Amino acid sequence: MGIKDLWTILTPFCERKPLYELQGKNVAVDLSGWVCQAQCIADYQVQPRMYLRNLYFRTCYLLLQEVNPVFVLEGKTPTLKYKTIAARNAIQFKGAKPRAPGSSLEKGRTRFNHVLKQCEEMLKIMGLTCITGKGEAEAMCAYLNEAGLVDGCVSQDSDCFAYGANVVYRNFSISQQGVAAASGGSIDVYDIRLATKTIGFGRNKVISLAILCGSDYNEGVYGVGKDSAMKWFANVTEDEILERLRLWKKLPCPDPKKICSRCGHDGPTASHSKNGCRLCKTNKSCNVSENSIKNEIAIRSKAIQCEDFPYEDIVDEFLRRKDNVDKLDVKWSQPDMKKFIQFTTKFLQWEELYSFEKFLPILTRWILLKNVVIFQPQSIKKRRNIKGVGSFEINWDCDNLVKLIPKEQLEGVDLIKLCSTIEPDVLVARRFPNMVEEFETSKKKPVKRKAKKPAANTLDKYLNLDASCFGDEDDECDLSLIVDGIISKGLPEVVKEKLKEMKEDKERVDSFFVAPSDDAAAEDLFEASFNFITDVGGDDDDDDKDGDSDDSFDERYVPLLERLKKN
Structure with a gap:
């Protein structure tokens, strides 16, 4: 998804980091990207609505790492993206085709938006912020990042950079195997500001790459790949590149036989090599390398053959800001255990007991972070160390919530263990200092007195x-x-x-x-x-x-x- 080959170009400027390094950051999550990933791998017969299950556990992971997520939903679909949506629907909805644009029944991504609404309902039950953009979700994520309202965008879509994002978090993983498990989850961090500083590759060149090589909105120029495009980008500044593309269409393409292949000025290359170029102000040869001019002429000759080149509608889609968000509320509101159990029982076919077990850690973490008492901890059971983080195992007094579980599901269940969670010791000490002091005192070992040496015989x-x-x-x-x-x-x-x-x-x-x-x-x-x-x-x-x-x-x-x- 996104701009062809852009991730490959930005790979040297990517850093794989553990998820705990995002602690305390505000991130905009492209919700449609997570849903699409789940739809591609889900077998509906094994797990209905896999997108809800994956969304819940990924969100829990962010919250327990003290990351503040803001979920962005899709708005109105750009007509430029019809072909892309048709291809995705073939996977997500078992071959169902979108309604034809312009027809009386056209309502955009109706099926997909229904899925997003279910996700939004669950996220609001968890107390999280959801916003809907006027256009693409990645566009809104990019706007929030560009305005400094979030620290980065969690997305698989490289279009974020064309819309103005500075930092994109990609390949979100909470895998229980490999490096991600050892570090407690990991993510790829792409910062285009490093590429701009190092090779002069910024937002305008990203848009130019989309025009030449292809994106969700076009197929690009036939015969032009990232290598030839990047070779040409090296000789054009970030500020002038879009205007240079427009000039290709406005000015007639020169006859390669009548211009110098080195500098592009009038006159044969052999003459310039011997006598120099008047416009280059040289007496011998030219000021520009032969490959750069030849490469640009080759790209230009292919580009102007495209009827819609230079794709001004695509440039406008990326540069025109549809949303104006001056302030963003990332406050985590109180999660609702009762509504969550009802929701998961209906849409995920989870038993009430299972829903309770999965939701309790989120509710208790909210209590510790927000300094609000819904129910009290009974005692600290013991110290724990989870992936290098000092923690306490706490027994909570949540009998009222346990009543939400049918009695037949509680037969043979250890209620003390059911109402226990593991919390970082720093949060517990800050929220319940007296309980921590009492626990530490109870664990102190009595001081062993050394046996007195017998007094000297007198x-x-x-x-x-x-x-x-x-x-x-x-x-x-x-x-x-x-x-x-x-x-x-x-x-x-x-x-x-x-x-x-x-x-x-x-x-x-x-x-x-x-x-x-x-x-x-x-x-x-x-x-x-x-x-x-x-x-x-x-x-x-x-x-x-x-x-x-x-x-x-x-x-x-x-x-x-x-x-x-x-x-």
Whole structure:
């Protein structure tokens, strides 16, 4: 569809981009283009009204990517396009022919417009803006783009550039396979401003290409292709090219034998090569390459043989602006769940349960974006990551909407899962900050406290006894209790055992702090509990070498504090 070979010419200036790069942009969608694509691939026996199904899922994808679509419907059909419409109807309507132009029953694209009206009804149920142009839909899309009301046109029709569009988004894809699936959908972005800046190829040359090579409105000039046209365009400016085409018809075509094939001026080429050209102001040869003049003469001689050349009606169709839109409302209104279920049940034969599942994400996304409460979220179930986008899985309290589904369809259905959607965490945090804070708090793991290192062994730790229990031999304290207190203080096992042995010696318990004899060197029971007799072997290494062994040893008292430090 559109101008022949234009997409091929603009391919070097095309960039394949993921759909998320259109986030926040306003785009004009040529609705007829999407319908035509669906009609070409649809088998009516498998899926009735495939165009409605495809339109819904494509639109949902744009909305969930936060792209603002404006859908443009066809207006009055240009009579220039009758042959093209006849060819398309052969595919879309199983060979039905359009009514003949000028007849009393002529109503334009009546059948196709009926299809567009169904699409418009569904889009309005979804809360989206639809406008109808006075002529072609791609013309209105181009006007909106040229006026800066939208950022680009979603269309398969290259006519958009002839009507004045700057940016066209083509090959819209939400495929679940390949590159599109990996990036979450993709689209080709064509910006003719890059072509104008690089090779001087702008709107006027696009129209000239349509005249020479063919478009939806004409078949072009027989024998002229894009290569010869582009070769000639390289030697003509954007501003003068349309007038140059008009001059071809007005002025007589020169005899190739009587003009120079290099510069196009009077005089044979051989003479100009030897003596130069007076009009080119050269003494030898000419200022223009031989191929450019020969190419233009060849194209011109073929073009003027066409009766309608230079197709002023086509030039007028592309350049004359039929619509004047000063302001565009792209506001997304509230979607209507009830009407959507009724519509899809009637036209798509969807069950109410299926319609509910497909429409709920659109309704919840509208709630998050528009700050309007239709129903509240119950809770955040868990965190999700969808194609690299941090998200929350949310359970919604939408019992009133569930009532729209027949009870027999809800048998065995998990209602919590049915009323759950996955939403970007940024939108949820902005709309319901308290709920997000509560969820994050519930997911925090308790801080693990590091185990304290045991305190260094000190004498105070083991001897932190009540001093009031200690006295001389005349005190009436129960000394057995004092011994028990010392044992309970967590002393080393070897000391505990020693104390227990001493405690069993009833004769010494009563004199716990008194030496058993008058010997000053003798120990009382308290002192003995804090000393440990260690056997220290003699220096017998040399004796062993001589074969003599000695079992002698030395006795040494090791104070408790010293033992504790070693432990």
